[in-house]
Amino acid sequence: MNRLRRLRATPAIRDLVAETRLDASKLVLPIFVHDDITEREALSSLPGHYRWPSAEVGEIAKEAEAVGIQAVLIFGVPSSKSLDRAYASDGPTQRAIQAIRSASPSLAIFADTCLCSFTETGHCGIVRDGAIDNDESIEMIARVAVSQAKAGADFVSPSDMMDGRVGAIRSALDAEGLPTAGILSYAAKYASAFYGPFRDVAESTPMFGDRRGYQLDPRSSEQGLRSIERDIDEGADMVLVKPALSYLDVIARASERFDVPIGAYNVSGEFAMIKAAAERGWLDEQAATTEALTAIFRAGARFVITYHALDIARLMHER
C-alpha cells in the first residue's frame, strides 16, 4: 500500500517536509499615523491597532523590531483634507518616516503613496468635472513619492491604480537624485469589499461612486497579470497582489510568471473576519491566522503585509 501518512506521522517529520514556514522577517506591519493627535487612539475596527501621533510612532516600530519584524508600511492621515499635506515635508507620512527611521534605523520603511486620505472626494486621484484625471493625478502622486523618499522611505508604494504612475514615479525619483529609493507597486489591486475597516481608519471612503473605474474587476485574473507586467516594465522593483485570500490564484500565477518579488496584502477585512469570528468563539484565532498566512505563502507570496504581523511575530518569538 502506498502509505502517504508516513510523511505526517510525527511533528518532527511534518516539520522536516513542510514547504512553507512562517517567519517574522517575511511580515510587514501596517502603521497608521495621524497629523494632529497627541496620544495614540485605539481603532475599534482593527482591534489591537492604533492611530499614532508621529512623536510616539517610534514605540511601535521598536516593539515590532523586538519580535523579529523587519519592515513596516506607513499610512499618513491628515487632520484636514488637503493635497499639500500629502507631499509636505512635515506631512503625517513624512514625519512618521523620520520618527521610525530614528527609532529603528535598520527597519525597512515602506510608505503608502496615494491621495485618497488627502482628497475631499476620497478618491485615489484628482477629480475634474466628476471624473478622475489620470495624468494630472500621476504627476501629483510622483510628487508625493519624492517627498516620501526624501523623508527616508526605502520604498514608495503607489496604491492608486492610475495608469503610468510607476513610470512617472521612477522618473521623478531619478530626476530628484533619489535613484536608490525603490518602488513596491500595488499592481494587482482589486476593487474589493474587504477594504471596509481600512477606509474608516484612513478616512478615505469615496464621497461619490466607487473605485471600480480604476481598481481591478474581481472577475479577471488576466488583467491582474497584465497590470503586474506593465508595472515591472515601468520600473517596479516589487509588486503586490491585494487582497490576498480571495486572490490566491493571482498570487500563484504571478509568482510563477514573473521574476520579481510578489508580495501579498492580507487586508483589513480579511483580518476583521478572523478577529470577529474569534471574539464570538467561532474560530481559534491563532490557528485560523496561522493557516491563512501559511496559505498566502504557499500560493507563492514572498512576503505578506498583514495586521496580524505583531500577534504572529510575538507568538513565534515566545516559542
Ligand code: PBG
Ligand atoms: C489606499 C489604500 C487602501 C488600502 C491600502 N491602500 C484602500 C482602498 O483602496 O480603498 C486597503 C488596505 C486594507 O484594507 O487593509 N489607496
